[in-house]
Amino acid sequence: MRALKAAAVGLAAALALVFAVTAIGGPAGRTSPEPLLTTVPAHP
Template structure:
C-alpha cells in the first residue's frame, strides 16, 4: 500500500511539473541556421 501511495505522489509531482513547464512556455529566441554535427568531421569511411 505504501508503494502505491508513493507511486501516486510521484506521478502527481511529475504531472504538475509538466503542466508548469508547458504553462511557462519556451524561452524567446531563434534557432541556429547551422546544422548540428552528429559525427566527428573527417571520420567518414
C-alpha cells in the same frame, strides 16, 4: 499499499511539474539555420 500511495504522489508531482513548464512556455530565441558540424572538415 504505501508503495502505491508513494507512486501516486510521485506521478502527481511529475505531472504538475510538466504542466507548470508547459504553461510557462519554452525559452525565447531562435535556432541557427546553419547545421552543426560534428566532424572537423578535411583539409586537402
